[in-house]
Amino acid sequence: MTRATERDTQAVSQFVERFGGILADTGVPRMPARILAALLTTDSGRLTAAEIADLLQISPAAVSGAVRYLTTVQIVSREREPGSRRDVFRMRDNVWYETTFRKDQMLVLIDEVLSQGVDSLGADTEAGMRLDETREFFRFMHDELGSLLDRWRGHREKWIGERSS
Secondary structure (H helix, E strand, O other): OOOOOOOOHHHHHHHHHHHHHHHHHOOOOHHHHHHHHHHHOOOOOEEEHHHHHHHHOOOHHHHHHHHHHHHHOOOEEEEEOOOOOOEEEEEOOOHHHHHHHHHHHHHHHHHHHHHHHHHHHOOOOHHHHHHHHHHHHHHHHHHHHHHHHHHHHHHHHHHHHHHHO
16 A cells, blocks of 8 residues: 655654664664665665765765665665666665574574683683673573564564555
8 A cells, every 4th residue: 555645744754854863873883774664764765875875965975885884785676777776775684683683693603602612711710600690691582583484484474464454
């Protein structure tokens, strides 16, 4: 279902800055965070570099660096507009799930490295016990995140079904 609505551009701009700031506070670099927030506010989920620069009042160089970051971490994809030489940047489908899934996979690697650290230091040393507790935390997060992602998939399917009816 597609609906075009009148929007208060000042309110949308304030949202973009506020949400971009929150993302930046969580560790996303500030300019990519602002661009991500801007993409989220478009019905199409797509913007050209010129549209991003105009919307956020930033330089083309700032757009270039920020979208490079967003494409590298696979949150945004770069596409070519049919019949045009302009690139369009688009939010990837199901991006939050995919990003979280990659973090879940990273937890397995963290566990492996922490296990080596515990073995190297000795499980009965202060440092070894600290690493072992850290490893146990990440194991717990991995177990919980996996089941959380499973529940999200079911929830998302139900939610999409409700929205389309």
